[in-house]
Amino acid sequence: MTSRLLLPAALRRYAGERAEVEINSGTLGAALDDLAERLPQLERRLRDEQGRLRPHVLMFVDGVSVRTGAPMETPVPDGVEVFVAPAVSGGNR
């Protein structure tokens, strides 16, 4: 039971230059815990060392932003796309 994590260009180097990688279905937190085992350099760019989504990372599960509430508890149904993007708020000056 898997879903697809779609990566922006800036993160593909941490996924073997792939534009997407498989992640487990379940909750977003569990999927990223599993990702941390397989692609730790990718996962640490999405979440901080406390397992929180980084402040300027956007994630959409099946088209819905998970920024508010408890992002890591978000259900990730089988077969959906999880889209990652840099927030426009986080760019360097």
Next chain:
Amino acid sequence: MGLAILLIGTRKGLMIARSIDDRRTWATNDFQFLNQEVYSVAVDTRHDPPRIFAGVGSGHWGPLLTYSDDLGTSWTEPKEPAIGFPEGSDASVARVWQIQPATADQPDVIYAGVEPHALFRSDDRGQSFALVEGLWENPDRPSWVPGGGGACLHTVLVHPTDPDDVMVVMSAAGVYRTRDGGASWEPANRGIQAAYLPEDQRFPVFGQCVHKVAYHPDRPQRLFAQNHFGVYRSEDRGGSWTAIESGLPSNFGFSLVVHPHQPDTIYNFPLQADAERFPPEAKCRVYRSENAGASWEPLSAGLPKDPYYAAVLRDAMVADSGDPAGVYFGTRLGEVYASRDGGDGWSMIASHLPDVLSLRVAEVA
């Protein structure tokens, strides 16, 4: 001096300059860590080959502390993050502000200062870092506030002969010292003003926005500080501080460097004020004191003559160990200037870069 390298950390990447002719000319390589800030760099020459470090940050993807054992040709990112707060601390590293190798007697020890205010220590040459709990648990910490650049621990000073005696400098918390290897820390700010506080509160025990502290290893009891309004000297390793700003055009600035061979010689780059972060009179000038701050002289030979409006940040001025000593500074205009005669004459060795955040220089072969 054989092969010298100058690490130039900028707002949007790292440039490495190399010199093989005793610092007469410098060649730069490709720009690295594109679009990522490089707030801290370090050269650890205690092993062969030397290891260079970079504290890299992205506005989106978090901080990275990485190193290279081939002078920047390739970089290593450990499988486990090199630096991070322990689980349950409810804190995360926002930026690596300082990477400081300890003394030659502790060849595997590296310190790192981060935002939020915290000190980390590595005992394996930077592969992994552990939080220095004694500082993190200091009872003053809840009252520490961020400086304009953030809640940064930006300077680490290890005593040259007593590894248990370490000082850190934080904006805006001030100077703290441990004498027991990091278990306990005491503020060391007596005499340093916090000019931005109400008049009757301007000499607090802590809370000063000290921008940089430096010392000469032959005189570890003597410290020099560039403060947020104030330039100071301490003769008792931070027990008390005395103003040494008479003769400077301004007591505001960020950088401060001690000459590598002359403990009485120091350099800074004054700025007009916190609300006017430009060189006084728009003149690009380094100031030098050769008597520990009793008097100062401007140095401008070879520096731009046109009005100059760029600042020099706290880690963007360094000195090398050559003879005569080299002094370097980088500006927020993306220019790097070097002197190979202790500041008497200057030349531009890099330009058209993003604003310069950090410099380190070393002889590596």
